[in-house]
Amino acid sequence: MDASQYPTGAPTLEHVARVAGVSRATVSRVINNTRNVDPQIAEVVRAAVEATGYVPNQAARSLVTRRTNSVALVVSEGEDRTVPVDDAFVGRVFTDPYFGRVVSGLFSVLRPHGVNLVLMFVETDEMRRQLLGYLRQGHVDGVLLISSHAQDPLPKMLTEAGLPAVLSERPTTPLQISYVDAPQRVGARLAAEHLAARGCRKVATIAGPMDMSAGRDRLAGFREAMAEHGYPDIPSAAGYFTQESGSAAMEHLLDEHPDLDGVFAANDLMALGAVTVLHERGRRIPEDVAVIGFDDHHAAMLCRPALTTVHLPVEDMAAQMARLLLDRLDRPELPVAATVFEPTLVVRASA
Template identity: 55%
Template sequence: MTTRPARGGRNPTMDQVAEAAGVSRATVSRVINGAPTVDAKIREMVQRAIAATGYVPNLAARTLVTRRTNSVALVISEPDRPDDSSFLNRVFTDPYFGRITAGATGALRLHDIHLVIIPTDSSDHHHVIRYLRQGHVDGVLLISSHERDPLPRQVHDLGIPAVLSARPAQPIPISHADVDQRLGARLAAEHLLGRGCRRLATISGPLDIPAGLDRLDGFRSYLANRGFADVPSVEGDFTRAGGEECAHRLLAQHPDVDGLFVASDLMSEGALRAVQDLGRRVPDEVAVVGFDDSSAALDCRPLLTTVRQPLEEMAAEMAELLMADIASPGRLPRSVTFQPTLVVRDSA
């Protein structure tokens, strides 16, 4: 294969790639745009010519042909955010969002797709919808689970390919990936009973999202079937400060609690601080089990026993579901449920 250097330092052209490969300009265009009808040997010749000439496809021109942007949006939606700085701080420091972003980015990189991160709340939804409607991205990975959040329905109604990060709070025909939340809570209850706890309680997640409800119901249902009908609970908000405040309130009302299931690792970190501030030893006097197996579990003292949900794998599956929806518009929605596991450390 011979190549012709670009004149005057200008970028190589598609015509030069065609000449180097010994094919037509139209064939080079079909290879660049991923046409499935190109013979494998010819595709390889063109790809070698692209590498030899240093040709870089014009993304704008390619977008006009394929109607693809090679970008997808990761939209992180919270229904209300009274303080923008605290909301953004949570987005970029909460291990949950970090793990979702890492898993999605890794999977999309294999498809040469870029990820655009968009935090939003109800006051900003119209800007997000306008951005999506204008075709800046090929699809949406949507983190939203609050029952009152209208964004999942709005995105669905746009007709753009979209995948949700959990079971939808409202009946919307949209693909999603989730973990078996109820099973995870049952694993926590089983472990606490197995180590001899008999006065159990829980700090739930927000009860306007499916994960909060399912973890609470899974924990209580398992215990009810084993004769523990009255299980105290306090509703939390998935933050450290919320976990600490809830634990103080719960233990003030029920000082004899000896086993505590906290519905997130961040809340567990705050709850452990409260338990120890009250002079209770962990796990000897109060055993604590969290949920997530995030980096927060390793920041806890003692190290946190927790239910692991494989968020990186779940996010990668979300990305693959989205790529399939982009490639085949009109596909029926699919759901994928991952299995949780218990990671035993020092807190229970």
């Protein structure tokens, strides 16, 4: 169909409704991404939209729905972070496999509902104030917040402002904010149990940043479990969740403890760095040194040998964040909600 077939020169909701065989109200609900429309009917309406060439007026839609059909993915870095903030911060985010998995999970839920994702980074108090002003002006409908630093004030700022938001992990202080999380200590204990069961007796760990809850909890969980097996003194070296820091930490541990036979790295990138150093030092994996990582992203499969690691369903966790936010936007009266995903150990060739 073309515009000349319509008296006004352009198809309207009524034309779409006539082609679809439904009411104008039903067409409006589908176009405005209302979530209680039967999927089969929604598909018929979308086909009619395509057939008629109808183009929704986004400005008019926003006036009616008071929705922008956009949400912000905010990556918040605390000013007390272990690694100093610099111009490479955004680059590190985009090269981190974890971030790619998060975005993939979010899109799997947001895209079918026609919701766009606005990516924002905040690193300082001034940037947080600017962000809050942007959000209060209604440029987006809600916030998906990735924040893992204990002192980050942004979760509290969002709740006090009454802005719809979902956090990527349990808040460090009680807040009225929905979140998705995984018990990091439990995952680290799985790694310890596996190394102990293999008979490893000289075990060390490469820890994540202590200003991040994942770093603290993974170290604590690993040490607790090893202590229960009779090994209360586990050497550790600090890493920053990067491959380079994993290599440096492994060099340090081998210099200090040349007889170690097991290593737990608090993420897969650091484990990959550790494996590289072990190969350079002539250590066989896992015959001489067993290695376990954490997260189970593509770095685990790039590793040689393939990396045994603690699996977190990051894509599923991100998808649930998006669902919780969309639910809150549709029904603001809903109470805050929490979803916890359990980690599992994926055994491969490295341990």
